[in-house]
């Protein structure tokens with residue numbers, strides 16, 4: 001679900017999220033792109049596959065599906081800001097083309113001290129400098145270390 005759907009769902013509004021499945025007349029397509037490599041965070045108990053996720057043909061394969069309009073792209077499996085190849089992916093013209101026909105990007109991120117503010121700023125500045133990315137919704141799941149937050 002994109003951000004507006006969540007808001008409507010929580011307010012028991014009229015979005016498709018609140019309509020019985022048997023009454024749906026269309027489907028939303030969400031594409032999960034597990035192409036992020038590496039993670040600079042060190043969350044205890046992490047079981048996410050961090051290596052050998054990216055393949056150069058992955059974005060070509062999605063584009064070749066020729067799906068008119070997708071709801072969201074889910075970008076993972078590692079952390080959006082902690083991944084080693086996040087800028088390479090965002091700058092890839094194929095990713096930009098893909099993002100022209102989606103509503104938004106969903107991704108996870110953790111709040112930790114291992115990624116410098118400068119790197120996070122570089123990623124955000126790049127997103128903000130690109131017309132395609134500025135038009136997207138961002139549905140972000142943020143993992144917070146409760147122990148660190150409360151102490």
Ligand code: SF4
Pocket residue numbers: 039040041042043046047048077078079082109110
């Ligand atoms: S941010 Fe995600 S991928 Fe990275 S260490 Fe934490 S749980 Fe693992």
